[in-house]
Amino acid sequence: MAGPQSVDRALALLDAVADAPGPLSAKALARRAGCSLSTVYHLLGPLTARGYLIRGPEGYAPGPRVPSLHRSFQRHMGAGTAVTALLRHVRRITGAEAYFTAYRGGRITVVDTTAPLTDTHHPFVPGIETRAHATAHGKALLAPLSRSARRRYLADHGMARLTERTITDEERFEAELAGVRARGVAVSVGEADPAYTCLAVPLSGRPDRALSVSLPVEDFRRRRGEVGSLLASAAAVFPAASE
Template sequence: MGKALEVLDLVASFGRPVRFSEILDKSPYPKATTYRLIQTLTNQRMLGFDAERQTYAPGVRLVRLAHAAWTQSSLAPIARPFIDALSLEVGDTVHLAQLDHAQVLYVDKRNAREPVQMFSQAGKVGPAYCTGVGKAMLAYLPEAELAPILSQQSYHRFTPSTLTSEEELRAELANIRARGYAFDREEHEPGIICVALPILSESKRVLGALSVTTTNTRKTLDDLAALAPVIAETARRIAGEAESWRFPDAAAQTTRTGT
């Protein structure tokens, strides 16, 4: 199962239909194993095969499962009206994100009145150590959760502003906790800046993060910092709605404790 999921992730990472030869080039498994896994995924309708073009793409069953996950396990459905209102108020791009193991998963996005081309899109996964939403969430994790996540970061230098070590990142996380919000100072993409705040439950569990993103030609970091109070209020309202919503881990804990 684990190998099949790895191949499924690999196919999805292309962002387009792909031929077997392309999959094989990036697969960690031998040709026979890769082919067998692809056939299993295709038979289970997790992958679709276009016989005319000889390409593979995520299948309709996967789309159905993804929709169920989006509805049941992400903040997106309950956060939608709140990020709609925030986007209208600030006029810039708003992101809603959650942690996916050691990475950031963008679960929703509202474009600015004048959209800016950037990496982040709903459904995309990005690095945690050099994005505003990622750092905002990392800053509020307990050490037992934070340490393994930090050890899994690549610390690849995307731009001259990227933090490239755990020591630098830990210092940054301390600053974020002190001021209550995070910045992306062109750390992931040149010219792209943002301010981000965590969405925290009453018990201070990290549920996700919100960011307002723009370019350094439209706003300064000081301009974005001025938006922190309205973002914080939006995060508080989303968290309030989430308190009555059963997240998978919260439901599991309730079952274990019998409360």
């Protein structure tokens, strides 16, 4: 097997292993990829040899090459030591988990966060953000775009209803983003997850980068003004040139 199909299937295997809660056997991977066991073994060989996967007694898991790819991705997205320090600072002064998010190539990605890797129940994790219309960081990054660019983004990614608060109408969403541009702060109250609220602001001089925090809805209702002010102040002094 050669050509794009083999590449697509190899990537499908990587996705399956990455999304699984634990190691997967070759048979399980064959079922998920919809191909023969011999094809799976043919692809697992080079993926394991290059360190993208490791094989253990219970099956295949992400390999040692993965962390270096993640670090490289963060570096290319501008998440250097200044961003790490900024996130820690925001976490310390607000008591809420902090996030660095970017818009690039028609996609919105959560690049880095202070949320522990072991917190599997946390609703916002590093990776492609598929719920940008329902998150504060998504609103903060979509607001500065042209109307046509936003329409392309929403056409590509959709506006799924995630909770009863999710905005799924394009005109209503446009009105929401007009408010974001006027206030300089984006807010999502239970739109992506009913238990969480997030606030976001663009980084100083970088409308394609956003700083955000998330906290339980009840905490937000008590601390909205305080947290919003602290977040805006932290983003305003971030040295854009350091990226």
